[in-house]
Amino acid sequence: MEFRHLQTFQAIAQEGSFLKAAEKLQYAQSTITLHIQQLETELGVKLFSRRGKRTELTVAGRTLQEHADQLLHRAANLQQTMTDLVAGEAGHLRIGSIEPVATVHLPATLVQFCQQHPNVRLTLEVGVTQVVSQRVAAGLLDLAICSPPSANLDLAFELLFQDSVSLLIPEAHRLAAFTEIPVDSLIGERLILTEEHCPYRNVLEKALLPYGINPFSGIEVMSLEALKQMVKCGLGIGVLPVDAIASPPTNTVTRNISEIDLNLPVGIVFHPEANFPGSVLYSLIEALKTSLKHEDWLER
Numbered sequence: 001m002e003f004r005h006l007q008t009f010q011a012i013a014q015e016g017s018f019l020k021a022a023e024k025l026q027y028a029q030s031t032i033t034l035h036i037q038q039l040e041t042e043l044g045v046k047l048f049s050r051r052g053k054r055t056e057l058t059v060a061g062r063t064l065q066e067h068a069d070q071l072l073h074r075a076a077n078l079q080q081t082m083t084d085l086v087a088g089e090a091g092h093l094r095i096g097s098i099e100p101v102a103t104v105h106l107p108a109t110l111v112q113f114c115q116q117h118p119n120v121r122l123t124l125e126v127g128v129t130q131v132v133s134q135r136v137a138a139g140l141l142d143l144a145i146c147s148p149p150s151a152n153l154d155l156a157f158e159l160l161f162q163d164s165v166s167l168l169i170p171e172a173h174r175l176a177a178f179t180e181i182p183v184d185s186l187i188g189e190r191l192i193l194t195e196e197h198c199p200y201r202n203v204l205e206k207a208l209l210p211y212g213i214n215p216f217s218g219i220e221v222m223s224l225e226a227l228k229q230m231v232k233c234g235l236g237i238g239v240l241p242v243d244a245i246a247s248p249p250t251n252t253v254t255r256n257i258s259e260i261d262l263n264l265p266v267g268i269v270f271h272p273e274a275n276f277p278g279s280v281l282y283s284l285i286e287a288l289k290t291s292l293k294h295e296d297w298l299e300r
Helices: 003-015 018-025 029-043 059-086 101-116 129-137 199-211 224-232 280-292
Strands: 048-051 054-057 091-097 120-126 143-146 156-170 237-241 252-257 263-270
Touching (some): 003 029, 003 059, 091 280, 101 120, 101 143, 129 263, 143 280, 156 199, 156 224, 199 263, 263 280
Parallel strands (some): 091 120, 091 143
Antiparallel strands (some): 048 054, 143 263, 156 237, 156 252, 156 263
16 A cells, blocks of 8 residues: 555545545646555555545545544654654664773763754663674664674774773772782782673783683672672672772772783774664764763773
């Protein structure tokens, strides 16, 4: 069923004749007749009957009229939505992010973005790089802010900044007296780690293993807030992203590990064949670049 046929049907019903409908729609009368013949053939019913000079709706025509206005209204709304989508004013964006980026950096950016694009729906999923990047590859997310994805996912990665890993130490711990923690001082210490596939934990493990240090001590926590509280209670030394402990809990201190590089590249992950220009997704990407891609972070 073509919407132009419904528009023709609606015009005839409103005007009461094929001639007046043709004048309203600026069609030839033969075109109006053809539209109705095609519509009646498709539906298998007669939609109009003649009574003198006036064209009237049949029972089937009145039934169609009850639905035609609603269908055409929805079609107009859909057309406007598509226009807004192309103009970057509407749509549903699905993004993923690792912590602490989702908690520390994204809220301010998303608030400003949503104020500028009030008709855009937004879904944010928080997870480790392995999960959110796989969902981008599967088309379940439009983009993700995370560390570089696995090469076999065939995704594009655009660097935003370098994040880093640091230690959260109980204030009463012997290592709290150090300005920077020597690598060999961590031997035998109980380290509280994030979950197994956390990219920040992976950075630490790769950096420590060449020194003969296995950081795993049997404790791993999926919540950054719970991890910080465990350190505060003296359970051990926490390994966390720097931004997650910008304001450390009371009775704790933050320290860097000397001699090793604990930087994690964080950027935008998206499908390389995605077409962004002119879309609301492009607007979001530009907003993320503006707010997150700063030279001082890149120099960390």
